[in-house]
Amino acid sequence: MINTYHTSVAPPPVPPRLNRSTPVLFPAPLAPQGHNRPLIRFLVGVVVLHLLMSVAGFIYLYQTAASLLSEKQENSYRTLARMVWDMTRSVQKNINYYRKSWLTIQQPGDYYVYSRVTFSKGDPKIPLASIVKLRKNETGKETTVMQAYCNLDSTSSGTPRLCTATQGEVLPLEKGNQLSVWVQNISLVNLEDGATTFGMYKL
Template sequence: MINTFQTSLAPQPPPPVPPRHHNGSHPILIPTHLPSQSHSKSVLHFLVGMVLLHLFLSIGGFIYLSFKMNYIFLQEKQQPYPAQEFLPVANMQKGQLQEKPTKAFARMLVLQPSVTQIPNQGYLLWDKSHSDLSNISLLHKSSRLEILKPGKYHVYSKVTFSKSDSKRPLASKVMLRKSEVDEEKPVMMAYCSLDSHKVSFPNMCTAMQGEILTLEKGNQLSIWVQDTALVDYEEGATTFGIYEL
């Protein structure tokens, strides 16, 4: 008899058993889809746009601040400062403005005496039209300077002699009179001498002096010489100055 339960095919081995994990859990694989190419381009375009927008905003802000600062600088430059327009200083006690006080000074140039003037009167005259005066007055036929502000002053004189005196040395004295009723007295003096043997050039000498004096209001100063005819009256040769310290 023919056995119908047998086949010519060889028996097949059983399927392999999947490996087991030590913790007993099985990984669950979730199928995912890769992002499309169009979606990646959109994200890239968005990022590039944000960077460009930030760059434009930064440049625009910088330009705006630059114009703003230049405008403010020009506005402040065009506005005058009160301290540059005038020189008054504030009086904090009275709440008013008063001008800065001017220093008293006098720079005098000698005035040549006229032909009708007695040459040996002794006091030099000063040319007011060619001299500088501030808070000091010229009195007594242009021979005395009157102090109007009390204080310490630098007093100087320069007297140049072109002729000698055979009996006395050439002298220059600064005379002080405290008031009209007081007697004057010398407070400064200087001497010089001429060499009568040198005849190849003009014979001259200069008596110069300078002191710091404390003067009161109403004091009067003058320059005395023994003979005004011996003085050299060339411009700048004989001067008299008083400067408040």
């Protein structure tokens, strides 16, 4: 027997045991790339749907606000009514009228415009107001140039009470300009002779 303890020769290799299996490592299979496409499509669909819902909500809110504004303006116009004047009792000089409501300026210049509206009834929901509106021509936009208010207790009983909204102002007017008096409710106005008047004269 050869003693290999003190020799420089390497020992022989140990033979493998036949009754013990040796583990073999295999690389893990990669997931097929096609399985991620449904998830990506779903996420893209969610994002697009969210954008569409946001745009639809913005359009709805915009249309609702515009509709409310238009309805508010329409109701505001409905609360005003033009005063209709008896032209047979009016003195007209360089002044014409349009549909018995609008006085039309024939000569440009500075005019003293006055209005006196007497109310014989009150309304707890609306103020008693007299408004003078101006427009440049028959199709021009109306603007308020004068307004006056008066107070009448509509709850009082017994003797009828009256209040008068009076106003006067100097206005520079051009040829073709038109003026008219407006109130909230004509049925509240006292239409007796001299109680309610409207006119102007050139300075």
